[in-house]
Amino acid sequence: MSNHSMNCGRLKRLLPPFLDEELPGRMREVVESHLASCPVCRAELEALRADMALLEQVRTPEVSPYLVIRVMAEVRQQKRTAQRGFARLAGSLAAALVVAVSIGAGVLFGSGIAGTITPVAENSTEEAVSYVESSAADMYAMMAGGD
Amino acid sequence: MLSNPEVPVIDDADLVRKAQAGDLGAFEELVRRHQHGLFSYLYRMCRNSSDAEEMAQAAMVKAWEKLGGFRGASSFKTWLYRIGTNLCFNLRSRRKPTEELHETMAAPDSERPEAAFQQKLREEAVRKALHCLPEDQRAALVLSVYQDMSYREIAESLGKSVRAVDSLLFRARTNVRKVLAKDRARGII
Ligand SMILES: [Zn+2]
Numbered sequence: 593m594s595n596h597s598m599n600c601g602r603l604k605r606l607l608p609p610f611l612d613e614e615l616p617g618r619m620r621e622v623v624e625s626h627l628a629s630c631p632v633c634r635a636e637l638e639a640l641r642a643d644m645a646l647l648e649q650v651r652t653p654e655v656s657p658y659l660v661i662r663v664m665a666e667v668r669q670q671k672r673t674a675q676r677g678f679a680r681l682a683g684s685l686a687a688a689l690v691v692a693v694s695i696g697a698g699v700l701f702g703s704g705i706a707g708t709i710t711p712v713a714e715n716s717t718e719e720a721v722s723y724v725e726s727s728a729a730d731m732y733a734m735m736a737g738g739d
Numbered sequence: 740m741l742s743n744p745e746v747p748v749i750d751d752a753d754l755v756r757k758a759q760a761g762d763l764g765a766f767e768e769l770v771r772r773h774q775h776g777l778f779s780y781l782y783r784m785c786r787n788s789s790d791a792e793e794m795a796q797a798a799m800v801k802a803w804e805k806l807g808g809f810r811g812a813s814s815f816k817t818w819l820y821r822i823g824t825n826l827c828f829n830l831r832s833r834r835k836p837t838e839e840l841h842e843t844m845a846a847p848d849s850e851r852p853e854a855a856f857q858q859k860l861r862e863e864a865v866r867k868a869l870h871c872l873p874e875d876q877r878a879a880l881v882l883s884v885y886q887d888m889s890y891r892e893i894a895e896s897l898g899k900s901v902r903a904v905d906s907l908l909f910r911a912r913t914n915v916r917k918v919l920a921k922d923r924a925r926g927i928i
Contacts, residue, residue, distance in 0.1 A: 655778040
């Protein structure tokens with residue numbers, strides 16, 4: 593007989609988390625006070641502890657010393673692939689910029705010739721530059737959209 | 740491993756930040772730190788060291804791929820184990836149990852063959868007992884007993900609640916102990 597409210601059946605359910613030190617303080621005290629007065633539950637706790645110790649005796653084979661090497665080789669390979677992908681993207685962006693600038697320059701040059709026939713406003717150079725910029729922007733937008 | 744008290748040990752979270760910034764050396768250190776634990780967990784789940792190693796490698800490479808999205812809500816360790824758990828459960832569900840291999844390990848004590856034999860019998864009994872468990876119970880028990888994880892860490896590694904882990908562990912222990920009790924009655928252990 594003991595002076596606690598918990599019966600042995602309910603206490604048995606709490607023994608694993610008690611052993612794992614996962615019970616909140618209050619519950620832990622309840623279990624401890626039951627154990628102090630109940631030899632049956634104390635024996636049960638010891639049997640549980642012994643079985644867990646038996647499990648712990650099983651060894652694991654050593655991990656291969658090449659595991660790290662293999663993982664890192666794969667990781668480096670992936671990083672290179674990603675970098676090449678980035679380099680290709682950066683390359684095509686640069687190419688697009690060259691094309692855009694050429695188109696813009698063509699327009700600028702063209703408007704100069706046209707100026708001999710059609711009167712050209714004083715700010716034609718600024719207009720041409722802004723055209724170059726906007727066509728470059730269009731090109732980026734187009735590429736981004738098409739990717 | 741002993742650490743030099745003069746040199747502050749870089750924690751996993753710092754290594755993760757460096758690796759996220761592209762530092763492969765930092766990632767390699769994370770792999771070194773966790774390879775034994777992850778391999779041993781996966782080995783106890785699948786009982787086959789070549790499968791376990793393949794899964795550990797796949798889990799670590801996947802961790803690298805997904806590292807950019809890791810926000811540190813859990814530890815790197817339990818995040819990595821979660822990846823390993825998913826790979827393991829997927830592989831096992833595709834595979835027939837008969838394909839599992841049984842491996843024997845070199846006897847640790849060749850000068851005392853009798854003790855080595857007893858140890859072998861005990862190990863075999865424990866392995867069989869673990870393999871009677873459904874895989875989620877086994878995973879919880881393996882992480883608790885062999886990886887010394889808290890219920891919270893096990894919950895993170897399995898993608899379950901702490902309450903569910905408590906319940907899994909209770910059932911796992913009850914089932915394993917029934918099998919061990921039979922072996923004991925038959926004088927095997
Ligand atoms: Zn009792």
